[in-house]
Every structure is written in structure tokens, then in C-alpha cells.
Amino acid sequence: MGGVVPSHQRSMIRYLRLTDPLVFFFWVLATTFPTPWAAPLRYVLAAYVVGCIVIFARTTLSTIPRSWPAFILPMLAIISMMWAPSAGDAMRKGLTLFLASFICVYVASRLSARQIVTIYFAGECIAALLSVVSPNVVHGDWTGVFGQKNFLAVHMFVLYIMGLALMLDSTGNRLVRLSTLIMVPLAGILIILTHSATTLLLVIGATGALVVHAFVWQPAARIRHLRTILLLILTLLGLVISLLLFGLLQFDAVDSVLAALGKDSTLTGRTFIWGIGRRIMEEHPWTGVGANGFWRPELGAAREITRYFHYEGFTKFSFHNSYIENGVQFGYPGYYGSIFIGCWALFCVARTWLKNQNLFNAAFLILAAMILFRSNAEIDLASEFGATIMLLYIGAMRRDPKPPPLPAAPTPGSPEEALQRPYRR
Numbered sequence: 008m009g010g011v012v013p014s015h016q017r018s019m020i021r022y023l024r025l026t027d028p029l030v031f032f033f034w035v036l037a038t039t040f041p042t043p044w045a046a047p048l049r050y051v052l053a054a055y056v057v058g059c060i061v062i063f064a065r066t067t068l069s070t071i072p073r074s075w076p077a078f079i080l081p082m083l084a085i086i087s088m089m090w091a092p093s094a095g096d097a098m099r100k101g102l103t104l105f106l107a108s109f110i111c112v113y114v115a116s117r118l119s120a121r122q123i124v125t126i127y128f129a130g131e132c133i134a135a136l137l138s139v140v141s142p143n144v145v146h147g148d149w150t151g152v153f154g155q156k157n158f159l160a161v162h163m164f165v166l167y168i169m170g171l172a173l174m175l176d177s178t179g180n181r182l183v184r185l186s187t188l189i190m191v192p193l194a195g196i197l198i199i200l201t202h203s204a205t206t207l208l209l210v211i212g213a214t215g216a217l218v219v220h221a222f223v224w225q226p227a228a229r230i231r232h233l234r235t236i237l238l239l240i241l242t243l244l245g246l247v248i249s250l251l252l253f254g255l256l257q258f259d260a261v262d263s264v265l266a267a268l269g270k271d272s273t274l275t276g277r278t279f280i281w282g283i284g285r286r287i288m289e290e291h292p293w294t295g296v297g298a299n300g301f302w303r304p305e306l307g308a309a310r311e312i313t314r315y316f317h318y319e320g321f322t323k324f325s326f327h328n329s330y331i332e333n334g335v336q337f338g339y340p341g342y343y344g345s346i347f348i349g350c351w352a353l354f355c356v357a358r359t360w361l362k363n364q365n366l367f368n369a370a371f372l373i374l375a376a377m378i379l380f381r382s383n384a385e386i387d388l389a390s391e392f393g394a395t396i397m398l399l400y401i402g403a404m405r406r407d408p409k410p411p412p413l414p415a416a417p418t419p420g421s422p423e424e425a426l427q428r429p430y431r432r
Contacts, residue, residue, distance in 0.1 A: 027117045028126060030055055034110065035130035038392040039162060040137075041153060049392070053106055056113045067116045074112055074404045076351045079344045080389075081105040083337040084298035091297025092306075100298040103391040111397055115404035120367035121176075123401060124169045125183065127394070131166035132190050138163075138197060149200040157385065160203035165394045167194040168213055168377075172370035175221040205384045209377045220369045228364070277327045277384065280312055284331035288342060295338035329388035336389075345388050349379045355403035363407045371402035 030052055037048040060067045084101030091097035114123060138151025138159060148156040173179055174187035198206050227233040287296065287308075302309050304321040313324050326332045334342030356375040360368040378395045382388050387395040 027059075028122050031114055031118060031123075032126045032130060035126055035394075036133070038397075039130055039134055039394065053110070056110055059117070060109060060113055063117070067112055070112045070116045070404055070406075074108070074115075074400070076348050077108040077111065077400050077404070078105065079348060080333065080337070080341070081108060083341055083344065087295065087297040087300070087337060090294055091300045092303060093299065097298035097300070100391065107391050107397060108400065111400035111404055115401050115406075120365075120371065120405065120407065121179070124172055124367055124370060127165060127398070128169040128173060128183075128187075128190070131162055131169065131194075131394075132186070134162050135166055135190060135193055135197060139193070142200075148202050149197060151197070156201040156203060157206075160198055160201040160206040161381075161385070161387075161393075161395060163194040163197045163201070164206050164209055164377075165374075165398070167191055167198065167210055168217075168370060168374050170194060171214065171217050172366055175217060176366050205381055209381060212380075213373050213377055216373045217366075217370065220373075221366060224369075225364070225366070276316060279315070280326050281328055281331055283308070283312065284326040284328065284335050288331070288334045288338060291335075291338055293338045293340070295334065295336045295341055298336050301335050325386045325389075327384055327386065329382040329386050332386045332389040345382075348388065349382065352399050352403035353379060359402070359405055359407050365407075368407055371398075371405070375399055375402050 033048065034052050034056075037045045037052065081101050081104035084097055084104055088094040088097040088101070118126075134152065138149070138153075141152055143150045143152070143154070145156070149159060150156050151159040153159045153162065170187040170191040173183055174191060176184070195210060198210055223237070224234065227237055287301070302323045302325070304310065309324070310321055313321055316324070318324075326335065330342050330345045333345045337344070353375050356368075356372050360372045378387055378399050381395070387393055387399075390396055
């Protein structure tokens with residue numbers, strides 16, 4: 008006679024949840040390091056993700072309708088095949104944008120906020136350590152394993168934010184928190200060595216916001232109406248400081264910040280190429296030049312810009328502005344569509360934080376605000392697999408359950424109040 012047969016057998020599909028963090032970790036590695044093995048690994052992981060979206064349709068498909076703004080740019084890229092210089096390049100960009108959005112749907116549906124933050128922290132730790140071993144200094148700026156200082160700066164910014172959130176989380180794993188004591192300062196040092204002024208400003212702002220949230224905002228929840236009083240005080244202080252600086256002292260914030268960071272009024276030539284981008288949008292207002300249709304070696308305007316920035320040969324460049332970059336490719340629909348995507352993402356992340364004001368939701372909110380600030384000087388919203396755009400989408404697609412309300416105090420004379428009353432002889 009055989010052994011006891013269980014009343015029901017466990018499906019292997021249930022164990023796929025255990026592999027989700029590992030798959031996402033390899034995805035972070037494949038989209039972080041510019042190596043030959045990254046592209047084949049992305050295709051393998053993408054096939055796994057598409058399969059999981061179908062298998063777990065009950066969980067994942069409910070995320071897609073509320074995430075429809077993330078599919079605006081992929082649709083515009085596919086449509087632009089009709090007039091883009093290369094239909095194949097436009098199709099490839101559209102498909103990769105679609106794939107990135109589906110990856111975000113999968114992660115937002117299957118992983119918790121703590122898992123997402125920890126996985127990004129672990130992946131970027133590897134990038135930081137490799138960049139220390141191989142700094143690759145170009146004109147005094149560290150580029151690390153990425154070849155460009157801006158790429159190193161943005162990855163170290165992600166490491167800094169994720170590490171700081173894990174460091175301030177008192178309920179987290181002790182070993183992980185100990186590792187943040189090393190990696191967070193290292194990320195800050197690497198950002199300084201890249202001489203990226205924009206990223207340095209983001210680090211300062213994000214540090215202040217996360218520290219205030221952890222040590223002031225969260226403890227204030229224990230005292231009734233204290234958060235409202237804090238908001239009123241901060242608003243009053245902001246108004247008074249603004250009146251003193253900009254009204255009485257006539258303080259020029261833009262020039263002062265640029266001078267402190269060693270930048271000129273053109274933002275290192277950015278205003279020059281922004282003007283060119285706006286002129287191209289005016290020439291192609293409804294269609295743009297198509298996906299991947301401007302930064303091409305056969306296009307004279309693109310070669311002139313690269314020569315202006317002292318590149319000997321043609322190299323793929325950018326307009327250093329997410330909205331102008333998408334506007335050149337897709338016209339005004341791409342320009343205003345990018346603005347709408349940024350507003351949608353910030354609204355969704357803020358709503359999630361308002362429902363559950365824990366540290367990780369605060370980290371996603373601060374990260375979203377910093378990404379949108381950075382998008383005015385970089386092309387984060389125009390990239391396919393960039394860490395910043397994917398984190399922005401994941402934060403917008405996530406839904407964190409609202410914590411249960413605190414139990415109400417028993418009313419005097421009720422049985423519950425009588426049970427809590429101390430016994431007297």
C-alpha cells in the first residue's frame with residue numbers, strides 16, 4: 008500500500024513567485040552594464056516576463072488598464088514607422104519601449120516595495136564596486152564601467168536613494184543595513200567625482216527629504232494634528248524666506264546656483280541645442296522626424312551639433328531634455344505626451360504615499376520628483392531601459408494596501424472600557 012496521498016497537489020506555478028526577485032535582479036544587471044551578454048540576457052528574461060504576465064493574468068492584467076499612459080510613447084514610436092528615416096529602427100524602438108512598460112507592469116504586480124528597493128540596491132552596488140576598480144577618468148571626470156560620467160552619476164544616484172531608504176528602515180535586515188553604511192557614502196563620493204551638478208543637487212534634496220520623513224514626519228503621526236502643524240510651519244517659513252531672498256534682497260537664484268556649481272548660463276551648451284530642438288519641432292509639429300530619426304550620421308544637423316561639442320567623429324548624442332527629445336521624434340504629441348506622463352506618474356506615486364505613508368513609499372515619491380526634475384536636463388523619459396524611467400513607471404503602477412486603522416479608544420462605561428479598568432478591592 009502506498010503512502011498517504013495529499014488532498015491536493017501543489018502546482019509548480021506557485022513556486023514561480025520565489026524566482027521573481029532573482030529574475031528581476033538579473034534584469035537590473037542586464038540593463039545596467041553595457042556588456043555584450045546584456046542584450047541576449049534581456050531577451051531571455053523578457054520571454055519569462057511575458058509568460059508570467061499570461062500565467063498570472065488575474066494579477067498582472069489588472070495593472071495594465073490603470074497604466075495606459077506608459078504605453079503612449081511606444082504607440083507613437085510604432086506609428087512613426089510611416090515617416091521615420093528607418094522603419095526598422097522605429098519599429099525596434101517601439102518594441103523595446105513596449106517591453107520596458109510590460110516589465111514595469113510585471114514588477115509592480117509581483118514584487119513588494121522592499122523587494123524592488125533591495126534588488127536595485129544590490130545591482131547598483133556591483134556597479135559601484137566595479138567603477139572603483141576601474142574608474143576610467145576622462146578629462147578629470149569619473150566614468151567608471153559606463154564610459155560616460157552622466158551614466159555613472161545616475162546609477163550612483165539610484166544606489167544612493169535605495170541605500171538611504173534601507174538604512175533608515177529600522178525594521179529591515181541587519182546585514183543589509185550594515186552594508187548601506189558603506190555603499191551610501193561610496194555612492195555619494197562617486198557622484199562628486201563625476202562632477203555632475205544636476206545629480207549633486209538631487210542628492211542634497213533627496214537626503215533632506217528622506218531624513219525629515221524618517222525622523223520628523225513618521226514620528227509626528229503619534230501626536231494628533233502634529234503633521235498639520237508641521238506643514239503650516241514649513242509653509243510659513245518658505246514664504247518668509249522667499250520674501251526675504253527674492254523680494255527684499257533681490258537674490259538671483261539661477262545665477263548663484265550655476266556659479267556655485269561652476270556652470271555657465273548656457274548650462275554647458277544645453278540652451279543651444281534646446282533651441283535647435285524647438286525649431287525642429289516647429290518644422291514637424293504633428294509628426295516629428297520619427298523614432299530614432301534625428302541622431303543619425305547622414306543627417307547634417309546632427310553632425311553639426313556633435314562638432315559643436317568638439318567630437319571628432321559622429322557619435323549618438325541627445326538634446327539633454329526629455330520633452331524636447333521626444334518632441335523632436337514625435338512632434339508636439341510626443342512633447343506634451345511626455346509632460347502628461349510625468350504628471351500622471353507623480354500623481355499616482357503621491358496617491359500611493361498618501362494611502363500608506365511608510366518609508367519606501369516616501370522613497371518612491373522622492374525619487375519620482377527627482378526624476379522629473381532631472382528630466383529637464385537629461386533624456387530619462389526618452390530612454391528604453393534606463394533605471395530612472397523604469398523606477399518612475401514602477402512607482403506609478405504600484406498599489407500599496409492602506410494600513411489598518413488604529414483601534415479606537417473604548418467609550419466610558421462600555422464592556423471594553425471595564426475590562427481595561429484596573430481591578431480594585
